[in-house]
Amino acid sequence: MTNTERFSLSMRLFHWGMAALVFAMLTAGLLMVASLDGWQLTVLTAHKVFGVIAVLLVSARLINRLRQAIPALPDDLSHWQKMSARVSHWLLYGLLFAMPVSGYLMQYFAARPIDVFGWFRLPAALNVDIYTYALFRELHSVFAIALICLIALHIGAALHHHIIRKDKVLKSML
Amino acid sequence: MKKLIWALLLTPMVGLAADEPVNVTAQQFVDLQQGNAVYPGFRRAHAKGICVSGEFRSNGQLSDYSKAPVFQSGATPFTGRLSIAGNNPTAPDLKAPVRSLALSFSISSTEQWRLAMNTPPVMAVADPHTFYQQILAIQAGPAAIKQFFSEHPESKEFLAWAAQYKASGSFASETYNSINAFYLINHNGKRQAVRWAMQPTVTVATTDAQDVDALQNEIANRVVAGNVVFDWVFTLADAADDENNATKAWPDSRQKITAGQIVINNTTAQLEGGCHAINFDPLVLPTGIEATADPILRARSSAYAESYRRRATEQLTGALKEPEND
Ligand code: HEM
Ligand code: HEM
Ligand code: HEM
Numbered sequence: 001m002t003n004t005e006r007f008s009l010s011m012r013l014f015h016w017g018m019a020a021l022v023f024a025m026l027t028a029g030l031l032m033v034a035s036l037d038g039w040q041l042t043v044l045t046a047h048k049v050f051g052v053i054a055v056l057l058v059s060a061r062l063i064n065r066l067r068q069a070i071p072a073l074p075d076d077l078s079h080w081q082k083m084s085a086r087v088s089h090w091l092l093y094g095l096l097f098a099m100p101v102s103g104y105l106m107q108y109f110a111a112r113p114i115d116v117f118g119w120f121r122l123p124a125a126l127n128v129d130i131y132t133y134a135l136f137r138e139l140h141s142v143f144a145i146a147l148i149c150l151i152a153l154h155i156g157a158a159l160h161h162h163i164i165r166k167d168k169v170l171k172s173m174l
Numbered sequence: 175m176k177k178l179i180w181a182l183l184l185t186p187m188v189g190l191a192a193d194e195p196v197n198v199t200a201q202q203f204v205d206l207q208q209g210n211a212v213y214p215g216f217r218r219a220h221a222k223g224i225c226v227s228g229e230f231r232s233n234g235q236l237s238d239y240s241k242a243p244v245f246q247s248g249a250t251p252f253t254g255r256l257s258i259a260g261n262n263p264t265a266p267d268l269k270a271p272v273r274s275l276a277l278s279f280s281i282s283s284t285e286q287w288r289l290a291m292n293t294p295p296v297m298a299v300a301d302p303h304t305f306y307q308q309i310l311a312i313q314a315g316p317a318a319i320k321q322f323f324s325e326h327p328e329s330k331e332f333l334a335w336a337a338q339y340k341a342s343g344s345f346a347s348e349t350y351n352s353i354n355a356f357y358l359i360n361h362n363g364k365r366q367a368v369r370w371a372m373q374p375t376v377t378v379a380t381t382d383a384q385d386v387d388a389l390q391n392e393i394a395n396r397v398v399a400g401n402v403v404f405d406w407v408f409t410l411a412d413a414a415d416d417e418n419n420a421t422k423a424w425p426d427s428r429q430k431i432t433a434g435q436i437v438i439n440n441t442t443a444q445l446e447g448g449c450h451a452i453n454f455d456p457l458v459l460p461t462g463i464e465a466t467a468d469p470i471l472r473a474r475s476s477a478y479a480e481s482y483r484r485r486a487t488e489q490l491t492g493a494l495k496e497p498e499n500d
């Protein structure tokens with residue numbers, strides 16, 4: 001495909017920056033929905049703002065990705081292994097969009113504007129639509145579970161390449 | 175902004191530290207509230223209610239304290255809900271110990287304000303985990319609740335209120351309290367802790383009506399005959415008052431400001447009106463009003479969200495059935 005050995009610096013920065021953000025977002029989401037404690041409101045507010053930032057980041061990342069060459073997968077991978085690597089990466093991108101979009105729409109239809117650091121607010125519906133709220137509320141959870149499973153697979157695969165196959169896949173992202 | 179970044183990065187740690195046995199989750203709390211008899215599609219607390227609508231007529235008196243546009247002089251429409259405490263949407267109105275008023279001001283696409291108020295002026299306990307124990311004690315019976323209150327001296331003011339409280343014959347003649355304190359933020363960024371009460375403008379004697387819907391029927395008829403009006407009275411804390419403790423009332427001598435009147439001019443059955451779809455989460459606040467750190471207030475958002483999620487999803491999947499009166 002190409003002769004680059006590593007992902008470009010911008011792609012590596014996006015990858016690790018977003019990996020940290022998504023890890024924090026998932027953790028914050030899972031803890032805040034269960035918590036009755038004082039920090040819940042602060043974390044909820046942060047979750048929404050950084051979720052909106054995530055959708056901006058992933059858009060920029062995708063544009064950046066489509067404009068650059070990426071390292072070819074090792075030749076000794078079978079056809080289906082290469083396919084599943086590609087499919088899983090596009091699924092990851094898909095979920096990185098689906099998470100924030102479902103989160104925002106859930107708030108939109110519950111008529112809850114989103115406060116951005118006290119600077120301005122993102123709009124919401126004037127009147128609640130409880131059915132559409134329910135749909136996006138449940139989708140936000142379903143996508144979160146799918147994302148968690150896929151990230152686990154993804155990390156597993158990266159470690160498999162590095163430790164078992166001893167190829168350059170993990171190093172290409174470092 | 176810095177605070178938010180730290181909050182996001184530090185949540186994983188909070189999770190690891192938050193393993194004290196007394197802590198309950200939002201899910202456990204709502205499980206306890208809904209009890210064994212689940213009414214699909216209905217609120218897990220304050221399940222029985224009636225939609226109301228009308229307007230807030232602001233006199234402008236509070237506009238020096240809060241930049242929220244609702245406090246400029248003029249009228250702002252609201253959708254509201256009068257309800258009784260409990261998980262049962264068919265419960266007899268007059269048996270409930272607590273009556274409530276909730277309001278939603280849908281001001282613009284970026285400004286919303288939800289309020290949920292109850293008849294007691296204070297809570298019996300100061301945090302959600304102890305509140306959970308209180309509800310357990312109530313469910314266990316009179317001996318357990320007596321024991322609970324004796325172990326919780328902070329419930330003294332609540333008990334004194336309960337001892338003298340006489341439920342009236344109408345939703346229109348009750349006082350509805352914010353209980354929790356909030357901050358008003360004015361144009362100069364100055365912060366003032368307040369509590370508020372919707373004070374009735376009529377008195378209605380206690381009734382011995384047998385009708386399970388006595389209060390709903392009474393208010394529906396009353397509104398047909400004329401507007402139901404409350405004075406919206408704010409109490410301003412001074413430096414000696416603790417805005418984060420919902421078990422302690424502030425002294426009567428504190429400055430009070432009447433911001434205007436809440437005027438109810440319409441009622442609708444809850445499944446037909448616009449109020450059923452709304453989650454009256456008191457932490458949905460407009461610019462000019464902020465949450466205090468009161469642990470009871472802070473606990474409400476996630477519990478309301480859990481109840482809302484359950485009933486909204488039940489409604490989406492068609493599980494909501496209008497229960498028969500029995
Ligand atoms: C990368 C983006 C995001 C991730 C990974 C994420 C993840 C999560 C997770 C894991 C939960 C817990 C779900 C559950 O236990 O059912 C959650 C809840 C929530 N998320 Fe997100 N989220 C993201 C973006 C957003 C955005 C952009 C918003 C809104 C603007 C949002 C609003 C919410 C809300 C309000 C809840 C709590 C819902 C409730 O209490 O009922 N999220 N999120
Ligand atoms: C410790 C955790 C992680 C490791 C070790 C890791 C490792 C890697 C590696 C080695 C690649 C390159 C695969 C290739 O050569 O095709 C990659 C790609 C990718 N990773 Fe991760 N990753 C981690 C976490 C995450 C997380 C949390 C996300 C989601 C937010 C993520 C999203 C992606 C995406 C979308 C790609 C495809 C990049 C592209 O082709 O544009 N990764 N990761
Ligand atoms: C830790 C404390 C509290 C918890 C966990 C709690 C929990 C709940 C829940 C789960 C609901 C149902 C929400 C829905 O499905 O829409 C509810 C409704 C309500 N709560 Fe609370 N609550 C608390 C404290 C208070 C306080 C202090 C007040 C009064 C000042 C209050 C007033 C109300 C009212 C009026 C409603 C009904 C709102 C409506 O008409 O929809 N609650 N509460």
